[in-house]
Amino acid sequence: MSSLDEQREMRRTVAEFLDRQADPARLRTLPPPADGFDGELWRRAVVELGVGALVVPESAGGLGLTFADGALVLTEFSRRLVPGPLLDTMVATAFLSQVDTPSGAALLRRTALEGLSFAIATEEVAGAVGTGRVTETGAWQLSGRKRSVVHGAEVDVLLVTARVDGVPAVFAVDGAAPGVSRIPRAGLDHTRRYAEVVLDGAPADLVDGPGPGRLLDLMWVALAVDSVAAARQCLEQTVAYLKVRQQFGRPIGSFQAIKHRCADMAVTLAGAEATAQYAVQAAQGGGEELSVVAPLAKSVCADAFMVVAAEAVQLHGGIGFTFEHEAHLYLKHAKANQQLHGSGAQLRREVGRLAGI
Amino acid sequence: MDAPHAAVDETFRAEIRAWLARGLTGEFAPLIGAGGPGREHELIDLRAAWERTLGAAGWIGIGWPVAAGGRGASLAQQVIFHEEYARAGAPGRLGHMGEQLLGPTLLAFGTAEQQKRFLPGILSGTELWCQGYSEPGAGSDLAGVRTRAERSGDGYVLNGQKVWTSLAHVADWCFVLARTDPGAERHHGLSYLLVPMRQTGVQVRPIVQITGTSEFNEVFFDDARTGSENLVGGEGAGWRVAMGTLGFERGVSTLGQQIGFERELNTVIDTARANGSLQDPDIHSRIVQAWIGLKVMRYTAVRTLASSADGVPGLEASISKLQWANWHRDLGELAIDVAGPEGLVAVGGAYELSDAQTLFLFSRSDTIYGGSNEVQRNIIAERLLGLPR
Known part of the structure; x- marks a missing residue:
């Protein structure tokens, strides 16, 4: 997959599927706690489109898309705020594709065959550090707590960062294994479910390879893609509303006070989209630049999304403050994107450190 | 980079x-x-x-x-x-106004004779040009041009005033937007004329800026003359020709401009490191933000160039202008804040400014010239987003 025509065709197929299956009304009128995860849609997307194995190599039975082409599919899901494990699953499988161990290869094959879903668990509860240790039989066991794990109670496999003798490493943990407790937590964000994951001697596979740094880089790039896709949709919907909403006998979009805010959003988003695109290319290339571009892109794109989503609520006026209107879904999703897997402040400090500032 | x-x-x-x-x-x-x-x-x-x-x-x-x-x-x-x-x-x-603005305009709208007469002087660097668009009453609203050009014999006589004319004092020629039909309103009745600067009917007065230096001028036309062979695109076609000039922008100089920005930012970082202000968490955060902002502009320029075949150049230019003008103006404030109390004192004689002071002051013009931020926002809102006028 590489030509522009093939990319367009793929996007169209995915968009048509989602327009058919993912009626926004169905997703958005579910009151908590039924919200945040559409297992039926995910199952159909895996069966009909193979989205679980987008970037799984063909040799392992996957679609073998590049990360950039996978990002195009993710974009279609993200702009509709489809609540499901695609983002984490794509990141996990992209990471596992760079891992050279039998357990990594087995997980990829199972993903293609059985439609495994993944969650990436990096956030640790203060004071409870994840640790791995080797049992007498040579197998790894993990203990510790991870919080705010997206869809952590719903997915099949958790990719968990942990320290072994102080050195960070990535482990794969079967969500149904003994020693794994997954406590569902109600989320601020209706497009995601959350779980606290408690590991108490949970059996784990060390996923040797490029390490937690690369896993986070891929997650940051995917969150950047998710952010700009949702932000673009949010801006388009807002602009469409401003063209039809009448006050003082004219469309409110004709007022300069509103136009200029929209223009500022468009400029901010254009920069963020270019940044996400650059980061996707860097992720695909896998070069050294990725370690700077990935945290930079996540902070820039999540911030841009937050600006657009917050403005969308304001520019919709009273209707934008209702639960019924979807503006708040973007606002909550944007705030989560800013905080997940490292806040903007943390990532900017990381960028500054890497830039030698 | x-x-x-x-x-x-x-x-x-x-x-x-x-x-x-x-x-x-x-x-x-x-x-x-x-x-x-x-x-x-x-x-x-x-x-x-x-x-x-x-x-x-x-x-x-x-x-x-x-x-x-x-x-x-x-x-x-x-x-x-x-x-x-x-x-x-x-x-x-x-020579950039001849090379980047007038030359492409003549290639698109000029006669073979005009191209033969003027392009060699631009290419050899022997004839310098300035742009006669803005007037005291026609800044953001360029269609408000009032400078008159009246037919007289085999040519035109010009009367009126232009302003913010960069390099008018060194230019040999000026491309002027003037009203040839005094009865026509707004965009109609304007013509695009090439006017020799070295004549008694043209007076150039420097404008002293907030930096204390002068690089812009007022230009007064007082019965200034030019030949009818120097009318570009026909009488009354001035607006179309002048707007066509804007469409030649392809962003090829943007990455080069960013190298200059990077140099300025590095100077600010060096100063912050030397005087210890880099330890200040707020200054540190602003510097990292500036560094990130420059990267975002670079990624935007790379993307624009890669898609320039199907992009809309004028609109991408508006996005780019807002991006860099705001970034650069912020850098000016950062530079003077990094300098601290030392930045309040002139480095030399009466008003001899440091680089940081000049950056702080001159960057205030970035968001005004070449289409103010407010005009760029109108363009983006109406032409890119399609919001109603």
Whole structure:
């Protein structure tokens, strides 16, 4: 997959599927706690489109898309705020594709065959550090707590960062294994479910390879893609509303006070989209630049999304403050994107450190 | 900071890099870092000689067609030229209005005679141009132009005033938007005239800016004359011709401009490190934000260039203008904040300013000239987003 025509065709197929299956009304009128995860849609997307194995190599039975082409599919899901494990699953499988161990290869094959879903668990509860240790039989066991794990109670496999003798490493943990407790937590964000994951001697596979740094880089790039896709949709919907909403006998979009805010959003988003695109290319290339571009892109794109989503609520006026209107879904999703897997402040400090500032 | 390029482009890069390294020695060595926005008043005579040297070596109008005297250089090569020019610290161009604005306008709208008369002077760096658009009553609203041009014999007589005319005091010619039909309103009845600057009917007065220096001028036309052969695009077609000029912007100089920005930012970082203000968490955060902002502009420029075939150049130029003008103005404030109390004192005589002080003051103009932020926002809102007028 590489030509522009093939990319367009793929996007169209995915968009048509989602327009058919993912009626926004169905997703958005579910009151908590039924919200945040559409297992039926995910199952159909895996069966009909193979989205679980987008970037799984063909040799392992996957679609073998590049990360950039996978990002195009993710974009279609993200702009509709489809609540499901695609983002984490794509990141996990992209990471596992760079891992050279039998357990990594087995997980990829199972993903293609059985439609495994993944969650990436990096956030640790203060004071409870994840640790791995080797049992007498040579197998790894993990203990510790991870919080705010997206869809952590719903997915099949958790990719968990942990320290072994102080050195960070990535482990794969079967969500149904003994020693794994997954406590569902109600989320601020209706497009995601959350779980606290408690590991108490949970059996784990060390996923040797490029390490937690690369896993986070891929997650940051995917969150950047998710952010700009949702932000673009949010801006388009807002602009469409401003063209039809009448006050003082004219469309409110004709007022300069509103136009200029929209223009500022468009400029901010254009920069963020270019940044996400650059980061996707860097992720695909896998070069050294990725370690700077990935945290930079996540902070820039999540911030841009937050600006657009917050403005969308304001520019919709009273209707934008209702639960019924979807503006708040973007606002909550944007705030989560800013905080997940490292806040903007943390990532900017990381960028500054890497830039030698 | 180089964008990825093909091998043939790298050969081109090596050629211009070597030429600039050789050229900016000897008598031209003082030109390194001179001129450009905020420093346009510096070393005028030497920079005029530099223009002629550039022209003789074939480095002016490289993107023009070979038939017109250019090199037919690709967009990528034009980007490389601007990058290398900035990286070498080569001086701000005196000839850029002829090369980037008038030349392409004549190629699109000029007669064969006009091209034959004026393009060689631009390409050789021997004739310098200035732009006569803005007036005291026609700034953002350019259609409010009131300068009159009346037919008289075999030519036109001009009366009126232009303002914010960069380099009018060194220019040989001015491309002027003037009203030839006094009864017509707004965009109608305007004509695009080429007017010689060295005549008694043209007076140039420098404008002293908030920096205390002058690089813009007022230009007064008092029965100034030009021949009818210097009318471009026909009488009454002035608006169409002037707007066409804006469509030639392809962003080829953006990456080069960013190399200059990077140099300024690095100077700010060096100062912050030297005077300890980098330890201040707020200053540190603003510096990292500026560093990130510059990267975002770079990624935007790379994307714009990659898609320039199907992009809408005018709109991308508006996005780019807002991006860099705001970024640069913020950098000016950061530079003076990093300097601290030391930045409040002039470095030399009466009002001799440091680089940080000049950056702080001159960058206030970035968000005004070339289409103010407010005008750019209107353009984006109405033409890109389709919001109603």
